[in-house]
Amino acid sequence: MSGMFTDRDDGSTAGGPGQDPAAGGENGEVREAEPLPEGTAPAGTPGRRRHRTVLVAAAFVVVTAVAVVGALGLGGGGAEGPEAPPRAGATVAVTRTTLVERTKVEGTLGYGTETPLPVKATGTVTWLPEAGATAERGDTLLRVDDRPVVLLYGTLPMYRELGLTAAATAPETGASPPPTPGGTGDEGSTSDPRGGTGSASNPGGGTGSASDPGGGTGSGKGTAPPPATPTQPPPPPQPLRGMDVLQFESNLAALGYGGFTVDEKFTSATERAVKDWQKALGVPRTGRIGLGDIVYASGRVRLGQAGVRLGSAAGEDVLTYTGTTRKVVVNASALEASWAVRGAGVTVGLPDGTPVKGEVAAIGRQATAPEGDSGPPTVPITITVPDQRALGRLESGPVSVEYVGRERENVLAVPVAALVALAEGGHGLETEDGRFVAARTGLFADGLVEVSGPKLREGLKVRIPQ
Structure with a gap:
């Protein structure tokens, strides 16, 4: 019947007028499809789906571009975007001060060398x-x-030995004097050495014949010896x-x-x-x-x-023996012992960390090579501690000695952390407004560094980078 769909034995369908041109007619014949007007396409065809995809993509690109322009502040009513965050880091002022370089060496507490x-x-x-x-x-x-x-x-x-000394030996007293030659005899008789009186031929001093050497009793009269004096006490x-x-x-x-x-x-x-x-x-x-x-x-x-x-x-x-005063001995390098000046003040650090004032008392004059010939020779430096009570009951043990090596007065200084390395070499400082100025460094001490330069002045604010 015209305008009706009928089922075919093979399961296919056939339509009447207005059906798909690709379908067969009443007699199963296939007819050519009529051309559609240009620029049109039937609904639900692949051509239409592709067209819709292109439109969606174009809309996404437009939305993304608008968002980017808005984010950059290039449109959207002319509103300004947020400012860049400030740079991190504190600022400090260049100060004028005195820098003191301190060095610690090891020492030994005791009573000194026995x-x-x-x-x-x-x-x-x-x-x-x-x-x-x-x-x-x-x-x-x-x-x-x-x-x-x-x-x-x-x-x-x-x-x-200490005591009184003996007196010098004196001549003995009480002895008879030596005989007097000639004695006292008759006149002209000088040949009698025993002092008797007689003839010259009688050596015995008596009177007798010349052949009597014994000297009997002659007519001459002899002289008697003087009496002995009493012995004198020793001086x-x-x-x-x-x-x-x-x-x-x-x-x-x-x-x-x-x-x-x-x-x-x-x-x-x-x-x-x-x-x-x-x-x-x-x-x-x-x-x-x-x-x-x-x-x-x-x-x-x-x-x-x-x-x-x-x-x-x-x-x-x-x-x-040793002295009774406790002292510290430091074996300092002979090349770096210029700090050891008699009377110079130092700080002795006890094992518990207590600082005690000390003073250089003596510097050794003979250098000694360390064991194993490792390192420079050393000289002994003796340090006294005036306040012995500050040492407590400690009699011996290892201690530290802190001394002043160098000192710079009235110089400009900044924290060491404020130094920056410049691309052209050397060091510099970054000012508060972001400029960099060159700085020559000097003494480093206590976390500070001496700086100098034509653009540096006391009170200048510089940044410590982080």
């Missing part, structure tokens, strides 16, 4: 002190043959003189003994004072000081470890 005591006593050691004991003027250092060896103060060593001893006497008498007076004049003469008055001192020591009162009875030191001493045992023979190595 020195042998000049003990001159001979005999057997019968008593020794404990190591670390202190002794002062008048104290017993040790006992030799149970006799005390006493400490006195002085710089002149003991080199002789008194003479005073001993010398600087060692003055040094000893000064100590004897300091110990509380008097009755004599402190001078260079050891007199009988000094002898009496010595006997009183010997009585207090419990030794025989001889009034004389033996060579090994005393030992001189410059002051109080701290005794070290004994070099011998009880029962050994005494000698100069029997005991060692």
Whole structure:
């Protein structure tokens, strides 16, 4: 029927007028499709889908361009975009100050180098002190043959016994005078040497024949010898003189003994004072000081470890000593020891971090090569600590010593972090407004650096970059 769809045996459909030109007609024939008007396309065809895709893409490009222009502030009503964030970093002012370069070196706290005591006593050691004991003027250092060896103060060593000296030998008194030649005899008889009176031929001095050498009793009268005079007492001893006497008498007076004049003469008055001192020591009162009875030191001493045992023979190595003042010794490089000037102040850092003031007391004059020949030679530098109480109970141990190496007064300075490296070389500073100015560097100390340059002035604000 015209205008109706019918089912075919093969499942296909056929349409009437207006159906798809590609479909068959009533007789199953295929007819050519009629051409459509130019520029048109049936709905739902691929050509239309492609056209819609192109339109969507174009719209996306336009929207994106508008967004970019708006973001750049080039359109959209002329509104300004946000400003760029400021640069990070603090600003500081160039200051005028004094820079001090400080350097730390290692040192050792102790009592100094032990020195042998000049003990001159001979005999057997019968008593020794404990190591670390202190002794002062008048104290017993040790006992030799149970006799005390006493400490006195002085710089002149003991080199002789002290006491009164014997007087010079005088001619003996009471002896007969030598015979007088010729004696007193008869006139003209001068040949009689024994002083008798007689003839010249009688040598015996008597009267007799010439052949009698014995000299009997002649007519001559001989002279009797003078009577012997009584023996004279020996002259008194003479005073001993010398600087060692003055040094000893000064100590004897300091110990509380008097009755004599402190001078260079050891007199009988000094002898009496010595006997009183010997009585207090419990030794025989001889009034004389033996060579090994005393030992001189410059002051109080701290005794070290004994070099011998009880029962050994005494000698100069029997005991060692140090001073009683704690000090610091630094083995400084001989090439960098110019800071060590006698009297220069330093800071001693104790093991617990406590700072203590010190002072350079002595600089060694002999350099020593380190062990293994590694590094430059060193010289010992001794540093004293005036306030011994600040050291507490610490007697020895490692410490640090901080000294002033160089010092620059009245210079411009900035923090080291403010320095920047310039492309053309050297260093510079960035000002607050972003300019860079050249700066010559000098001393670095305590986190600051000395700077100088024609464009630098005190108070100029510079930036510390981060």
